[in-house]
Amino acid sequence: xxxxxxxxxxxxxxxxxxxxxxxxxxxxxxxxxxxxxxxxxxxxxxxxxxxxxxxxxxxxxxxxxxxxxxxxxxxxxxxxxxxxxxxxxxxxxxxxxxxxxxxxxxxxxxxxxxxxxxxxxxxxxxxxxxxxxxxxxxxxxxxxxxxxxxxxxxxxxxxxxxxxxxxxxxxxxxxxxxxxxxxxxxxxxxxxxxxxxxxxxxxxxxxxxxxxxxxxxxxxxxxxxxxxxxxxxxxxxxxxxxx
Amino acid sequence: xxxxxxxxxxxxxxxxxxxxxxxxxxxxxxxxxxxxxxxxxxxxxxxxxxxxxxxxxxxxxxxxxxxxxxxxxxxxxxxxxxxxxxxxxxxxxxxxxxxxxxxxxxxxxxxxxxxxxxxxxxxxxxxxxxxxxxxxxxxxxxxxxxxxxxxxxxxxxxxxxxxxxxxxxxxxxxxxxxxxxxxxxxxxxxxxxxxxxxxxxxxxxxxxxxxxxxxxxxxxxxxxxxxxxxxxxxxxxxxxxxxxxxxxxxxxxxxxxxxxxxxxxxxxxxxxxxxx
Numbered sequence: 001x002x003x004x005x006x007x008x009x010x011x012x013x014x015x016x017x018x019x020x021x022x023x024x025x026x027x028x029x030x031x032x033x034x035x036x037x038x039x040x041x042x043x044x045x046x047x048x049x050x051x052x053x054x055x056x057x058x059x060x061x062x063x064x065x066x067x068x069x070x071x072x073x074x075x076x077x078x079x080x081x082x083x084x085x086x087x088x089x090x091x092x093x094x095x096x097x098x099x100x101x102x103x104x105x106x107x108x109x110x111x112x113x114x115x116x117x118x119x120x121x122x123x124x125x126x127x128x129x130x131x132x133x134x135x136x137x138x139x140x141x142x143x144x145x146x147x148x149x150x151x152x153x154x155x156x157x158x159x160x161x162x163x164x165x166x167x168x169x170x171x172x173x174x175x176x177x178x179x180x181x182x183x184x185x186x187x188x189x190x191x192x193x194x195x196x197x198x199x200x201x202x203x204x205x206x207x208x209x210x211x212x213x214x215x216x217x218x219x220x221x222x223x224x225x226x227x228x229x230x231x232x233x234x235x236x237x238x239x240x241x242x243x
Numbered sequence: 244x245x246x247x248x249x250x251x252x253x254x255x256x257x258x259x260x261x262x263x264x265x266x267x268x269x270x271x272x273x274x275x276x277x278x279x280x281x282x283x284x285x286x287x288x289x290x291x292x293x294x295x296x297x298x299x300x301x302x303x304x305x306x307x308x309x310x311x312x313x314x315x316x317x318x319x320x321x322x323x324x325x326x327x328x329x330x331x332x333x334x335x336x337x338x339x340x341x342x343x344x345x346x347x348x349x350x351x352x353x354x355x356x357x358x359x360x361x362x363x364x365x366x367x368x369x370x371x372x373x374x375x376x377x378x379x380x381x382x383x384x385x386x387x388x389x390x391x392x393x394x395x396x397x398x399x400x401x402x403x404x405x406x407x408x409x410x411x412x413x414x415x416x417x418x419x420x421x422x423x424x425x426x427x428x429x430x431x432x433x434x435x436x437x438x439x440x441x442x443x444x445x446x447x448x449x450x451x452x453x454x455x456x457x458x459x460x461x462x463x464x465x466x467x468x469x470x471x472x473x474x475x476x477x478x479x480x481x482x483x484x485x486x487x488x489x490x491x492x493x494x495x496x497x498x499x500x501x502x503x504x505x506x507x508x509x510x511x512x513x514x515x516x517x518x519x
Contacts, residue, residue, distance in 0.1 A: 051416065052416075053412060053415060053416065073418065077416055079409070081409065083409050083410060083412075083413050085410065085413075085427075085428070085431070085432075086508050086509070086510065087431045087432075087434070087508040088508075096413070096417065097417050099423075099427060123507070123508050124508070124510075125508065125509075125510035
């Protein structure tokens with residue numbers, strides 16, 4: 001199998017309310033895939049299943065054995081909130097997976113990568129929202145993952161910070177050859193970042209559409225192609241009654 | 244004129260630096276006034292000296308106690324009891340509180356019992372402890388440990404149950420074992436509550452020390468209290484009360500300093516209106 005991560009025929013219910021029905025998706029190496037949908041459609045639930053945080057579902061989760069060759073589980077996760085440990089310094093948060101025996105040089109390198117060089121000794125309370133999310137990204141990268149799962153990671157920051165963080169993630173994913181599964185409700189974000197956009201909708205949610213984004217990187221947010229693809233997607237969303 | 248303004252400006256700049264020192268001193272005004280008033284009232288015979296000794300006499304009593312070495316014997320005995328009782332009670336509370344906080348099942352089994360035990364005023368244990376354990380050190384330390392246990396246990400349990408589930412999830416994401424989860428996430432996150440509990444427990448420990456020593460002891464500050472009563476020496480009683488206040492405040496300050504150091508990371512409201 002070539003996919004790094006495969007979700008097959010996922011069914012999920014919360015107390016008899018069916019949330020996800022027969023959702024399948026796969027993530028190939030180096031690929032950036034977005035899961036797009038309205039809030040409450042179960043896209044975050046799907047990501048939590050992929051991350052192993054939710055075991056109570058029906059269907060199959062297949063992880064490529066290659067993932068186990070890394071330092072950690074081979075999967076890094078960034079949540080909507082930074083979720084840093086407030087009692088640990090920035091550097092300790094980045095190296096959280098290894099606790100006392102964290103690889104300081106690698107932590108330094110990651111802090112440099114996310115633009116927080118020299119802030120390793122700061123406490124989370126001294127960071128802005130965007131900086132805290134950068135630390136969370138560095139923490140997710142610490143285990144040298146091959147898959148990065150992002151759960152609306154840019155939704156809590158302002159528009160300017162969001163654009164910077166989006167570029168940062170794409171750049172780091174390319175540099176460290178990481179496949180990305182991104183959950184978002186932001187059309188612009190989905191098309192700007194992804195190779196494929198999966199649209200989730202309906203009650204219970206199913207995969208409605210899969211749209212490829214055949215544009216090379218680096219992309220221009222203002223480009224006519226992106227605008228065209230977003231328009232197409234909107235049309236399809238209306239047609240399939242997701243919106 | 245301009246030069247004068249500059250001078251005044253410089254003075255004004257310096258003032259804020261003075262203010263904290265001034266406001267620290269303000270707290271001394273009332274106690275000093277009371278002491279001076281008492282001294283004059285007793286000396287002028289308005290208050291009978293055999294009931295209300297003059298502050299200077301209390302000071303003299305303390306000095307004599309210190310000189311004869313009696314003071315250190317009593318202080319030592321009391322400090323050891325509080326130290327041992329508080330440490331044992333708090334340690335047990337941390338272990339059991341963590342366990343109950345971690346496991347719903349442990350909570351289901353243990354919580355009702357603890358709630359029932361907590362409803363017993365702890366001093367009611369004294370006769371039983373004396374019957375079971377005799378009148379030496381053991382019942383005193385057990386009583387103090389009993390008093391220290393519940394504040395720590397309750398605060399820690401509440402602290403653990405208030406931890407942001409999202410942080411615990413990060414721990415699960417990194418595959419932490421239960422023990423590592425406790426050490427690396429639950430205890431640090433519950434630390435603010437734990438310190439609140441510890442400080443409450445410490446002041447209760449002093450209270451229970453006095454109770455234990457009043458009843459059966461040959462040494463300690465509580466003994467000094469009852470000795471002063473039996474020999475009709477209010478100066479001795481007041482000296483013991485002062486020592487208890489001093490030790491209570493001192494031990495709480497130590498704990499508070501530790502708390503401030505350990506909780507530097509906390510991003511919480513520290514109170515407004517400083518200065519002025």
